[in-house]
Amino acid sequence: MTKDITRRAFLKGLFASLAGALLAAFGGYGYARYIEPRLIHTTEIEISSTKLPSSFSGVKIVQFSDTHLSEDYSINQLEKIVNKINLLSPDVIFFTGDLIDKPNQYAYLHQISPVLGRLKAPLGKYAIYGNHDHGGYGTSVYETIMKDSNFNLLKNRGERISLLDGSSVFVAGIDDMMLGRPDFDQTFADAGSRLFTILLAHEPDAALEAKQFSVDLQLSGHSHGGQVQLPFYGPLITPPYASVYTEGLYEVDSMKLYVNRGLGTTRLPYRFFSVPEITVFTLIKI
Template sequence: MPKKVSRRSFLKRTFGFAAAAFGLSAGGYYYARDIEPRLLDITNHKISNNAIPQAFDNLKIVQFSDTHLGFHYDLDQLEELIEKINKIRADIIFFTGDLMDEPNKYSEANQIPSLLQKIEAPLGKFAIYGNHDHGGYGSDIYKSIMEEAGFILLLNENRKIEVSGSSIHVIGIDDAMLGRPDIKLAVENIEEPSYKILLSHAPDLADGAYSFGIQLQLSGHSHGGQIKIPFFGALVKPPYAERYHEGFYEIGSQEPLTLYVNRGLGTTRLPFRFLSRPEMTIFTLHSDNGN
């Protein structure tokens, strides 16, 4: 049954979209279409947890997401991004979905693997499905590209990463909109205790992930709202990114799950970004076990 929209909520949305239309007129339109989408924000965050082994102290992770190649994001931009990623000298790379906007219609798909192959990460490159990776019969296209590029594509499964006899686990689940995410299946055979990082394109699945002892979830999908209006916030919140759409959240009260929602790199539906710059994120793990 469709969710009933209150009069107050309707008026707020109407005013918000009217404000957006006004803000995007003239100079605002030019800024949101041609300037902000190219203003890459490289954010740095430290992740501390007593479950992180000492051997992983200061280990560096890069997350990038939602390139949407073919919709106002091109291969030249991807190549520039890869150069920036390699300068960071990350240990692990995570791509959290939506590589191409329409996989079966993107004529330059065959050029993507050779670019992504250039990304360097001694402990592994991991990827998951986003809704656009499944859309347009793109599931097999995306799988072929990522595997040829040297990424481990996680589909309701996990991988152990080992350093000096210690380990953590990376877990990847399917997309929530067009796939079949199964966290229970994905965490099978993980030895406890273990520091667990979940890759889920859809951030709102964090509420369910908390019960599986996940310490960190990395997501995308929301584009940070893509267009934000002062005092009203994000205007574009897709399904499964309605509760959590940007930055850090703590899920649960005891031993909470830390969720981070990356704003992504490209745009979708509308070729605009306003107060929601494209983002690449660097996480540095910090062992907080007191040893």
């Protein structure tokens, strides 16, 4: 009788454990597939510098990145992002690349510009190329979409963002490190060491070269924060040029680097412990 009770208890415990494991597995799958990819976290960061003009103190920058429009990230989701960014009342908007996952296969190209065109920023909207923007014969497609959306597409060049009092900061955009033709010397040809300088570089590991120039802040995406992370371990895998810097804020010599986790997914439509992100930077003169 005791053996039967012990055996019954053991089997009951084993069944409960297996059932729990299956529920956790399927629950984890459902969360990673359908819940976390649709979440949006807004990260707010103050960037302070003595190089900033006083009139730029309080200027608000919004960065978004890596939408990877596809069957898994729809135009409707992009519309929600646009509405959310406009509610943040940015002065400047930066998009750091990878608009469409596969440009040559995407059936709704004509719907993108009317949505992105609704983004409002009085000091300008700027964008750069990511690897997916060049891939799939997408180079000219992306250029046309961003131009029609009133984005200033920076490709190995920079320009000043100026206020009415004549004060300015410099924003530069490097071409994609993987599929483009990045040229750092050309990108910073018009920059001055006294100007507060922001670099938009899709791949975060571009910082290893950018730190040799007078860059104060680099904004990147590309990594998706690994897209899938394990607690106490971190990202399972990161893409090329995102192995040194994967997410969040870094100090790279005298330069600050922020790696945005992006909004969409690529290869697999999952996110786990890597919530999609919009970043808000407030400039502070010190």
